[in-house]
Amino acid sequence: MLSLIVFLPLAAALALVLAPRLGDTAARWSWVAVAGVDLALVVAVWWQYETPAEEQLAFEQRAEWMPGVNSSYHIGVDGLSLPLIAMTAVIFLACAVYALRDTNRPRLQAALFLFLQSVSMGLFVSADLILFFVFFDLSIVAMYFVIAGWGHGDAARSALKFFLYTFLGSLALLVGFIGLYIAADPHTFDMVELSEQTPLDGSSLAGGLVLAAILIGLAVKTPTVPFHTWLPPAHTDAPAVGSAVLAGVLLKMGTYGFVRIAMPMLPDAWRAWAWVVIVVGIVSVIYGALVALAQTDLKRMIAYTSVNHMGYIALAVGAAGLVAGDTAGARSIAVTGAVTQMVSHGLITGALFLLAGVLNDRADSYDMDAYGGLAAPAPRFAALFALGAFASLGLPGFSGFIAEFQIFTGSIAAAPATAIAVVGILITAALFLRALQRIFTGHTRGKSTGFGDLHPAELWSVGSLLLLSVLIGVFPRPLLDVIEPASEVLIDLVGR
Amino acid sequence: MGAMEMRPLLLLPEIILFLGGLIVLIGGSFLARDRQWVTRVVAAMALLAAATVAAVSFAGPAEMAMEGTFTVDVTTGVARIVAALGTIIVLALASDEIDGSPRESETYALMLFATTGTLILAGADDLLVVTVGFLLASIPLYGLIGIARTPQAAEAAMKTYLMGALFGILLLTGVTILYGVTATTSYPDLTDRLADAPARAVAAGVVAVLAGLMFKAGGVPGHFWVPDAAQGAGGAVAAYLTTIPKIGAVIAAYRLVAILPETFAWPLLVGLLALASMTLGNLAAYWQSDPRRLLGWSTVSQVGYLLVPVAVAGRSDLALPSLLLYLTGYTVTNMSAFAVTTSLPECRNLNAYRGMGRARPALGVSLAVALLGLIGTPPTIIFVGKVTIAAAAWEAGDAWLAIAVFLNTLLSLFYHLRWIAPVYRFGSASEDADAAERVTWPAKPVSASTAATTAVLTVLLGVGSGVIWQLVT
Numbered sequence: 001m002l003s004l005i006v007f008l009p010l011a012a013a014l015a016l017v018l019a020p021r022l023g024d025t026a027a028r029w030s031w032v033a034v035a036g037v038d039l040a041l042v043v044a045v046w047w048q049y050e051t052p053a054e055e056q057l058a059f060e061q062r063a064e065w066m067p068g069v070n071s072s073y074h075i076g077v078d079g080l081s082l083p084l085i086a087m088t089a090v091i092f093l094a095c096a097v098y099a100l101r102d103t104n105r106p107r108l109q110a111a112l113f114l115f116l117q118s119v120s121m122g123l124f125v126s127a128d129l130i131l132f133f134v135f136f137d138l139s140i141v142a143m144y145f146v147i148a149g150w151g152h153g154d155a156a157r158s159a160l161k162f163f164l165y166t167f168l169g170s171l172a173l174l175v176g177f178i179g180l181y182i183a184a185d186p187h188t189f190d191m192v193e194l195s196e197q198t199p200l201d202g203s204s205l206a207g208g209l210v211l212a213a214i215l216i217g218l219a220v221k222t223p224t225v226p227f228h229t230w231l232p233p234a235h236t237d238a239p240a241v242g243s244a245v246l247a248g249v250l251l252k253m254g255t256y257g258f259v260r261i262a263m264p265m266l267p268d269a270w271r272a273w274a275w276v277v278i279v280v281g282i283v284s285v286i287y288g289a290l291v292a293l294a295q296t297d298l299k300r301m302i303a304y305t306s307v308n309h310m311g312y313i314a315l316a317v318g319a320a321g322l323v324a325g326d327t328a329g330a331r332s333i334a335v336t337g338a339v340t341q342m343v344s345h346g347l348i349t350g351a352l353f354l355l356a357g358v359l360n361d362r363a364d365s366y367d368m369d370a371y372g373g374l375a376a377p378a379p380r381f382a383a384l385f386a387l388g389a390f391a392s393l394g395l396p397g398f399s400g401f402i403a404e405f406q407i408f409t410g411s412i413a414a415a416p417a418t419a420i421a422v423v424g425i426l427i428t429a430a431l432f433l434r435a436l437q438r439i440f441t442g443h444t445r446g447k448s449t450g451f452g453d454l455h456p457a458e459l460w461s462v463g464s465l466l467l468l469s470v471l472i473g474v475f476p477r478p479l480l481d482v483i484e485p486a487s488e489v490l491i492d493l494v495g496r
Numbered sequence: 497m498g499a500m501e502m503r504p505l506l507l508l509p510e511i512i513l514f515l516g517g518l519i520v521l522i523g524g525s526f527l528a529r530d531r532q533w534v535t536r537v538v539a540a541m542a543l544l545a546a547a548t549v550a551a552v553s554f555a556g557p558a559e560m561a562m563e564g565t566f567t568v569d570v571t572t573g574v575a576r577i578v579a580a581l582g583t584i585i586v587l588a589l590a591s592d593e594i595d596g597s598p599r600e601s602e603t604y605a606l607m608l609f610a611t612t613g614t615l616i617l618a619g620a621d622d623l624l625v626v627t628v629g630f631l632l633a634s635i636p637l638y639g640l641i642g643i644a645r646t647p648q649a650a651e652a653a654m655k656t657y658l659m660g661a662l663f664g665i666l667l668l669t670g671v672t673i674l675y676g677v678t679a680t681t682s683y684p685d686l687t688d689r690l691a692d693a694p695a696r697a698v699a700a701g702v703v704a705v706l707a708g709l710m711f712k713a714g715g716v717p718g719h720f721w722v723p724d725a726a727q728g729a730g731g732a733v734a735a736y737l738t739t740i741p742k743i744g745a746v747i748a749a750y751r752l753v754a755i756l757p758e759t760f761a762w763p764l765l766v767g768l769l770a771l772a773s774m775t776l777g778n779l780a781a782y783w784q785s786d787p788r789r790l791l792g793w794s795t796v797s798q799v800g801y802l803l804v805p806v807a808v809a810g811r812s813d814l815a816l817p818s819l820l821l822y823l824t825g826y827t828v829t830n831m832s833a834f835a836v837t838t839s840l841p842e843c844r845n846l847n848a849y850r851g852m853g854r855a856r857p858a859l860g861v862s863l864a865v866a867l868l869g870l871i872g873t874p875p876t877i878i879f880v881g882k883v884t885i886a887a888a889a890w891e892a893g894d895a896w897l898a899i900a901v902f903l904n905t906l907l908s909l910f911y912h913l914r915w916i917a918p919v920y921r922f923g924s925a926s927e928d929a930d931a932a933e934r935v936t937w938p939a940k941p942v943s944a945s946t947a948a949t950t951a952v953l954t955v956l957l958g959v960g961s962g963v964i965w966q967l968v969t
Contacts, residue, residue: 020857068817068965069884130883134874141873149920156917167909171902178883178898182890 002059005041006122013114024106031110035096039089051485070188071130079486081124087346091248092117095241098461116142120249129177129189140166146242158237165230173217179210195264207269222254222310224284235303240357248350252342255313264493274321282421284311289427299356299366309345313338319411323495327414334410335487344399348391351465363447373444378453382440389432399472506561506568509546509576516542517608524601535601543580550576565622574820575618579743582827589838590732592940606636617744623671623681634660641729652728656721667708673701691757699760712745715773715799726792735834738795746802754809766807774800774904781911804885808892818884820968825877832866832950839943850918855937862951867912869954877957
């Protein structure tokens with residue numbers, strides 16, 4: 001079942017590439033269809049999902065791949081990965097619907113995004129480090145072609161910067177993986193076995209170095225300060241659907257790595273370095289928010305709020321490493337909040353980037369000062385953007401609130417000093433309200449004149465993402481029921 | 497005992513190749529210019545026969561031939577199959593490029609001789625056999641490079657010849673010194689006697705022999721000829737000389753390093769050679785504008801990666817399998833990249849590839865896969881090779897070498913992307929006068945399909961690397 005979810009989009013991508021005579025409309029709709037089927041399969045998996053026993057995975061599949069180095073095709077899901085898989089399927093479907101209006105080589109675009117969907121799904125179900133790395137690296141390659149091939153502005157340069165920077169991160173990650181492999185006895189790349197073995201416990205130098213390599217790799221992808229500088233140009237020049245996938249799905253690969261690889265496999269080193277992660281998280285939160293506040297380019301602003309939002313996740317997973325006394329419950333809440341934040345940020349920021357794409361489509365500019373009074377000519381656009389903005393700043397009733405509330409509850413209980421990061425929420429609120437004012441209120445002027453409101457494809461794609469965010473915000477239980485057992489297991493593993 | 501007999505049948509693949517070369521050479525002189533393709537078929541059949549024989553005898557136990565001076569084991573088997581099939585790919589590229597040209601059959605004959613020499617190097621278990629293999633692999637190369645008859649080819653041939661002469665003499669000197677201090681050239685005997693021989697003399701001898709092999713492999717310090725030859729020679733020849741000779745030379749280096757005593761820090765020396773090759777090759781490739789010259793420098797860096805398992809020979813179980821895996825992957829991937837350049841022989845500048853991805857999508861994807869494969873992007877075969885050589889180095893305690901591999905991989909990313917970027921850059925026709933003329937992009941058909949086939953192969957081999965791994969262990 002999981003293999004089908006992973007490889008169905010890939011097969012469809014190959015079929016699209018090999019069918020050059022396929023019409024543009026057929027290509028766009030087949031993309032929507034495949035993404036829809038994939039989402040249906042994910043829903044089916046969620047339906048049948050039962051929390052697996054500790055150190056085990058649900059829907060597990062394992063086949064020999066490279067027995068010489070003990071690397072296998074090993075996949076499965078648990079409460080940490082299932083929500084992300086579902087979120088990935090939703091975002092790709094939303095992008096497929098949004099792209100129904102695109103006219104730039106739709107067949108190849110569909111093939112590339114389906115390939116990227118396979119890669120993203122594959123990453124979140126991987127239970128083998130080499131398999132994980134294969135998908136991690138391929139996501140970079142695919143996104144490079146998305147930005148370089150369909151971007152605007154200085155796309156080639158941004159794509160190159162993105163590739164070089166994130167490739168550096170992936171290599172650091174690979175060095176860390178090989179370190180884990182060598183330290184394990186018997187040598188293995190299997191994630192489940194490595195979490196059982198925790199091979200580098202007790203050797204603080206080697207453990208610290210391997211963790212450092214893995215952290216750098218993940219921090220570049222996440223990205224956290226100081227490794228975030230590739231993000232704004234990549235987002236600014238990427239196409240709208242590319243930005244949505246980049247922010248919604250690809251960034252999660254970094255944060256997912258923290259909870260899937262770094263924490264359970266290197267608990268000793270994680271506890272020793274937890275404060276570093278927390279500080280990086282707090283700095284990312286505040287710095288990301290402050291820089292976002294200073295932007296005039298809407299897309300850059302949203303990009304920097306991603307740095308801010310990813311900072312909350314780093315903060316929470318760092319706090320989860322502060323093992324002391326009776327805070328296990330609180331730390332578990334922090335981890336649950338972090339995973340919820342991954343899902344929530346994917347939905348909300350995906351929607352915001354799609355909306356930003358509408359600006360570029362109609363008026364060819366992201367400059368907030370070029371607009372004004374946009375609410376009059378484009379009420380639906382204004383309404384959805386306002387919803388997205390309120391969701392992103394963490395207003396109750398949206399998924400962001402559930403996530404950030406849990407993150408702060410858990411983190412402050414484990415380490416009261418983390419309360420500083422609450423400032424980030426305040427700044428984010430200010431910057432989103434200011435953006436709303438600049439673009440939508442006042443007299444209709446500048447590029448707002450003659451601005452066409454949302455088309456159905458845009459409305460449905462963005463609307464469904466935001467609707468899901470509201471649903472999670474109002475009825476969080478189904479999601480939390482899946483995540484919570486996995487967080488408790490993770491806290492146990494880190495506490496070993 | 498069996499080891500001391502001649503047993504020439506064990507060398508059947510080499511014999512087939514050499515006889516095939518003779519037939520091609522003699523037969524070619526009796527054939528009209530427009531029927532020279534017959535010699536290509538003969539050469540391909542000889543290569544196919546050699547590969548088949550090697551594959552049939554692959555599973556057998558390790559055996560010694562020629563009175564114990566030549567080993568036929570899994571390593572030799574892999575070298576035979578990879579070198580023979582790799583040369584067949586070169587013949588496919590040549591069919592576009594030199595079909596019906598003067599000296600067509602001579603080119604094929606020289607390739608068969610050089611491949612024979614490479615295989616003798618790969619199986620050599622005796623310093624004198626190494627020397628024979630070296631000469632047999634080198635001398636045809638000089639001719640192959642110069643056969644294009646252009647000023648650049650002549651210069652490249654001259655440079656290669658002079659370098660080859662120098663390093664050949666070094667190799668002979670090294671063999672002489674080692675023979676002088678141990679009274680033997682056979683590896684089994686050297687294993688016992690080198691430890692007791694004067695350490696400095698042994699060091700001087702081994703360094704000289706390794707230097708000779710580095711010329712053949714195209715690694716530091718014997719690399720100077722590679723970029724010139726890759727640029728100056730014909731496309732098929734360039735593909736040949738940057739790939740096939742390495743197979744024999746690197747395996748010969750592995751066999752030599754594996755028997756060295758611990759009287760000298762050999763692993764460190766080879767590790768430094770590896771580091772120098774990869775770093776220099778990558779840095780020098782940075783601003784090259786001729787794609788073949790860029791690939792030439794890139795192969796210098798690839799030798800560096802190939803030397804990593806050589807440096808840890810005998811100290812990690814992963815060393816030999818990872819070396820063979822990497823050699824196989826490198827051969828396929830490098831051929832794929834060169835196949836793209838021979839399919840578009842007019843594009844001798846990276847900017848000339850502008851817009852190629854739209855006009856020739858299949859060729860564009862092949863190039864992207866080949867170049868990403870050379871970088872070591874998963875799931876291509878070189879990725880598996882890089883992971884396993886790095887794991888081998890780390891397992892042997894040389895984590896610095898593993899890190900050097902990955903830092904160099906990062907270094908190599910940029911110049912490969914410099915080539916991919918124009919392929920997918922679609923400027924308006926006005927700013928793109930150069931490419932605008934080439935509306936049709938006439939690509940040579942055989943090279944183009946070879947590029948696509950080998951590109952697919954790099955991915956399939958990578959995904960199926962578990963099978964290969966079991967074959968080579």
